[in-house]
Amino acid sequence: MTYWVMFVLASWLAVLLLLRFQGIKEYWPAALISALVVYMVDMTGTELGAYRFTQAFLLNGVPVIYLGTVAALGLIYMRFYPRRHWEQLVYVFVIAGLFLFMEYLMMKVGNFHHKNWNFSNSYVLDLFGLMIISWLSTRVKVQEPLERRLRKRAKI
16 A cells, blocks of 8 residues: 555655646646546456456555546646647657556556556557547647647747
8 A cells, every 4th residue: 555655645746846736727637537547447457357456445446546646647648748749649659658667666566466468468558548538638628728828928
């Protein structure tokens, strides 16, 4: 349980440092979308026996505290989501790699275990999950606050 607490605290500290309260207010739909997408994906993965989480209170196989971490990372992810399509592609591939590294760390501390799964499967799942989060977040105009700020700066 200790590592789960460290992960969620580090994630929310990063949110406060990078986005501050104004950013949380502007990007909160991305946090909600991220938590919902990851919950559905990981609930399915655990039910199918691909992997399992340990050392936390689980809701349908998914640690509740983990969803807090995912919400924080969703805020950061969409705050820095690029506008150009080719940059978005690179961004998604890099972030999926960072999530894979986090998964590796979670396995090392005993919070996560592969059963009928491997890192290649995780990377592909991360890519598709991030694409879904990006698509849904941009559909609900999560990026508009950033766009407004950029236009305002351009006028000054």
